Amino acid sequence: xxxSQEIIELFKKAAWxxxxxxxxxxxxxxxxxxxGIDSVAMLEVIGYLEEELDVHLPDEKIAxxxxxxxxxxxxxxxS
Amino acid sequence: xxxxxxxxxPGDPNWTLPAALEHVVASRGDSNAGFTFLQADGSERHYSxxxxxxxxxxxxxxxxAKGLRKGDRVALIIPDSEDFVLTFLAAAFHGIVPVxxxxxxxxxxxxxxxxxxxxxxxxxKVSLLLTSKQVQSVLWSLVDRVPQLDxxxxxxxxxxxxxxxPEPEVVGPDDLAFLQFTSGSTAAPKGVMVSNRTLGxxxxxxxxxGLKIVPETDVAVSWLPLYHDMGLIGFMxxxxxxxxxxxxxxxxxFVKHPTTWMETVSKYRGTITFAPNFAFALAARRxxxxxxxxxxxxxxxxxxxxxxxxxxxxxxxxxxxFAPAGLKPEALLPVYGMAEATLAMAFSRLDESMRTDIxxxxxxxxxxxxxxxxxxxxxxxxxxxEYVICGRALPEHEVVIxxxxxxxxxxxxxxxxxxxxxxxxxxxxxxxxxxxxxxxADGLRTGDLGYLVDGELxxxxxxxxxxxLNGRNYDPQTVEWLAADVEGVRKGNVIAFxxxxxxxxxxxxVAETRSDDPAPELAQQxxxxxxxxxxxxxxxxxxxxxGSLPKTSSGKLKRSETRRQYLDGQLGGGGVRTxxxxxxxxxxxxxxxxxxxxxxxxxxxxxxSDLLSALRTQLDDANRSD
Numbered sequence: 268x269x270x271s272q273e274i275i276e277l278f279k280k281a282a283w284x285x286x287x288x289x290x291x292x293x294x295x296x297x298x299x300x301x302x303g304i305d306s307v308a309m310l311e312v313i314g315y316l317e318e319e320l321d322v323h324l325p326d327e328k329i330a331x332x333x334x335x336x337x338x339x340x341x342x343x344x345x346s
Numbered sequence: 347x348x349x350x351x352x353x354x355x356p357g358d359p360n361w362t363l364p365a366a367l368e369h370v371v372a373s374r375g376d377s378n379a380g381f382t383f384l385q386a387d388g389s390e391r392h393y394s395x396x397x398x399x400x401x402x403x404x405x406x407x408x409x410x411a412k413g414l415r416k417g418d419r420v421a422l423i424i425p426d427s428e429d430f431v432l433t434f435l436a437a438a439f440h441g442i443v444p445v446x447x448x449x450x451x452x453x454x455x456x457x458x459x460x461x462x463x464x465x466x467x468x469x470x471k472v473s474l475l476l477t478s479k480q481v482q483s484v485l486w487s488l489v490d491r492v493p494q495l496d497x498x499x500x501x502x503x504x505x506x507x508x509x510x511x512p513e514p515e516v517v518g519p520d521d522l523a524f525l526q527f528t529s530g531s532t533a534a535p536k537g538v539m540v541s542n543r544t545l546g547x548x549x550x551x552x553x554x555x556g557l558k559i560v561p562e563t564d565v566a567v568s569w570l571p572l573y574h575d576m577g578l579i580g581f582m583x584x585x586x587x588x589x590x591x592x593x594x595x596x597x598x599x600f601v602k603h604p605t606t607w608m609e610t611v612s613k614y615r616g617t618i619t620f621a622p623n624f625a626f627a628l629a630a631r632r633x634x635x636x637x638x639x640x641x642x643x644x645x646x647x648x649x650x651x652x653x654x655x656x657x658x659x660x661x662x663x664x665x666x667x668f669a670p671a672g673l674k675p676e677a678l679l680p681v682y683g684m685a686e687a688t689l690a691m692a693f694s695r696l697d698e699s700m701r702t703d704i705x706x707x708x709x710x711x712x713x714x715x716x717x718x719x720x721x722x723x724x725x726x727x728x729x730x731x732e733y734v735i736c737g738r739a740l741p742e743h744e745v746v747i748x749x750x751x752x753x754x755x756x757x758x759x760x761x762x763x764x765x766x767x768x769x770x771x772x773x774x775x776x777x778x779x780x781x782x783x784x785x786x787a788d789g790l791r792t793g794d795l796g797y798l799v800d801g802e803l804x805x806x807x808x809x810x811x812x813x814x815l816n817g818r819n820y821d822p823q824t825v826e827w828l829a830a831d832v833e834g835v836r837k838g839n840v841i842a843f844x845x846x847x848x849x850x851x852x853x854x855x856v857a858e859t860r861s862d863d864p865a866p867e868l869a870q871q872x873x874x875x876x877x878x879x880x881x882x883x884x885x886x887x888x889x890x891x892x893g894s895l896p897k898t899s900s901g902k903l904k905r906s907e908t909r910r911q912y913l914d915g916q917l918g919g920g921g922v923r924t925x926x927x928x929x930x931x932x933x934x935x936x937x938x939x940x941x942x943x944x945x946x947x948x949x950x951x952x953x954x955s956d957l958l959s960a961l962r963t964q965l966d967d968a969n970r971s972d
Contacts, residue, residue: 310598
C-alpha cells in the first residue's frame with residue numbers, strides 16, 4: 268500500500284509527535300536502535316504508525332524489525 | 347466483621363494461595379467473574395475462576411511430571427498474559443516456586459538482555475525455564491550459560507494430561523509462594539522471597555483496608571506487566587484470591603496505544619486500576635479531545651499510582667485532562683510499596699482528592715527538615731518543594747522514620763523509611779549478607795527517604811540512589827561503568843542520576859574527561875554506549891573537567907551532591923557543557939532543562955503559577971527600579 272518513502276515521512280512525523288525527535292534525512296537502511304529513540308517511545312511510534320495506517324503490526328514480528336526497510340516491508344505485508 | 351471477611355477468613359494465619367483459590371472457585375466459580383484477556387487484535391478470551399483452577403491443575407501436573415517438586419524454582423519468560431497467569435499459578439499452586447522474569451524487549455539489545463537473564467537465573471538457582479514459542483528461539487543460549495539450567499520448555503507443549511505425575515505435596519503458610527526479582531538491570535540481582543504467609547497478610551491489607559473491595563461489583567483493569575510486583579500481586583493474585591473480575595490489556599498494546607487504558611476502563615465499567623507515574627503522562631498526552639469524548643470514567647473509584655516517584659504536576663494534569671470524561675478527583679490514590687514488603691506499605695484515603703505538602707527547599711537541603719509552607723509563605727521562600735501524600739501504613743503495620751544512627755525521628759524530620767509488620771517478605775534468596783542489611787530486627791530498611799506528618803507518609807527520594815525510568819530500576823553504577831568505558835572518559839569519574847522531567851524521571855550522566863578539550867563527539871559516544879547496552883536514552887550528558895566532580899575526603903564520588911549541583915545549574919564550574927546532540931532538538935532540550943531547574947528551585951505547585959510568579963518577579967523588578 269504505502270511505499271518506502273511514505274513510511275519514512277510518516278516515521279519522521281511519528282518520531283516528532285511522540286518523542287520530539289527531528290530527522291533531516293533518514294536512510295531506509297538506518298538501524299532503528301541507532302536513532303536515539305528509547306524502547307518505550309519506539310513502541311509509541313509503532314502505535315502511531317498503526318493508527319495512521321490503520322494496520323496491526325504483531326508483536327512477534329515487530330521484535331524482528333531492525334531497520335526502516337524491515338519496518339516498511341512489515342507494513343506492506345500486513346496492509 | 348463484614349460478610350466478606352467471615353467468608354474468606356483472609357486474615358487467617360494459615361492462609362495459603364492454593365486454599366484461597368479453591369475457596370474462590372467454591373464461592374464464585376460459577377459467577378460471571380473471572381479473568382478476561384484482551385488480545386492485541388481486539389478480541390478477548392475469558393476464563394471463569396473454575397476454568398482457571400482446572401487449567402492450573404492440568405499444567406501443574408505437567409510440571410510435577412517433569413520432576414519439579416515443592417521448593418524448586420522455575421523461571422517464567424512468557425510475554426502473553428494469559429499463559430503467564432496460568433503457568434505461574436500452576437507452579438505456585440503446587441508449591442513449586444515461580445520466578446517471573448521480563449521478556450526480551452522489541453528493538454532491545456539482545457546481548458544485554460541475555461546477560462541480565464543469566465544473572466537472575468543463576469541467583470535463583472533455576473533448573474527449568476518455562477517460555478513460549480514466541481520468544482524461545484532467542485533464549486536457548488541461556489541453557490548453555492547457566493550450568494544449573496537443565497532445559498527450556500514451551501508452554502504450548504504442555505498439552506493434554508501429563509502421565510505419571512506424582513501427588514503434589516501440601517502447601518503450608520511458610521512455603522514460598524514465589525521469588526520476586528526487582529526489574530531492570532543490576533549487577534547482582536536479588537530475589538525477594540515471598541511466602542504464602544506474607545502474601546496473605548499483604549493481600550488482606552490491600553483488599554480489605556486499602557481498597558475496601560466488593561467482589562460482586564468491583565472490576566479491575568490492568569495493563570501492568572505481570573513480571574512486575576504491582577501487576578503480579580496487585581492485579582493477578584489479589585483479584586484472584588478475592589474473586590474480582592479483572593480485564594487484562596496487553597502491556598505492549600498500552601505502550602503503543604496509551605488511550606487503550608482509559609478506553610478499556612470505560613468499556614468494561616472498570617472500578618479499580620493502577621499504574622506508575624510515567625503512564626499517567628503517556629495516557630494524558632496521547633488522548634486527544636476526540637478520543638476523550640467517547641470515554642466515560644464515571645465508574646472508576648480507584649485510580650492508584652505508585653511504584654515510582656509521584657509527580658504532583660503529572661497527576662494533576664491527568665485528572666484535569668480526564669475530568670470531562672467523568673473522572674472523579676477523589677479516585678486518584680497515591681500509594682507506597684516495594685517488593686521487599688511483598689507489595690504495599692501505605693495507602694492514602696479512598697475518599698479524598700490527592701493531597702500534597704509544600705515545604706521549604708532550603709531547610710530540606712540544609713537541615714533535612716520538612717518545614718510546611720502555608721499560603722503566602724511559598725512565594726516568599728527562596729525555594730519550595732512539593733510532595734504527594736502516600737497515606738498511612740496499612741493496619742497491623744507500621745512506618746517509622748529513622749536517622750543514620752537508627753534513632754527514631756519525630757514528625758517532619760526527613761530520614762530513612764522503615765516498615766514493620768506481617769507483610770515484610772522473608773528475605774533475599776540465598777543472600778544472607780543483603781538480607782541481614784535490609785530485613786533487620788527493627789523492620790524493613792526501605793532505602794527510601796521520607797517524613798511523617800500525623801502518621802501520614804511523604805516519600806521524598808531514595809537513599810539508595812536507584813534510578814527509576816519508565817517504571818524500571820537501574821543501578822547508577824551500571825550506567826556509570828558503561829560510560830566510563832568510553833575512550834576519553836576518566837575511569838571511575840562518572841556519575842549517573844535521574845532528574846525530574848516534565849513528565850517522568852530522566853537520566854543524566856556527568857563525566858570527567860581526560861582532556862580539557864575533549865573530542866566533540868564524546869558526549870554522543872557516551873549516549874551510544876549506554877543506549878547499546880541498556881537501551882536507555884540519556885536526557886543530558888554533561889562533560890566536566892578533571893577533578894571537578896565533588897568527592898568525599900577519601901576520594902569517593904558524591905552522587906547526591908553532584909545531582910544537587912546539577913539541578914542548581916552550578917555543576918563543573920565552567921566545564922564543557924553539552925545539552926544534546928540533535929541539532930534542532932537542542933532548543934527543546936535547553937528549554938526543558940531550564941524549566942526543570944526552575945520547577946525544582948521554585949514553587950512547583952501549579953504550571954500556571956510558574957507563569958504568575960515570573961510575572962510577579964518582573965513587576966517587582968520594575969517597581970524597584972522606579
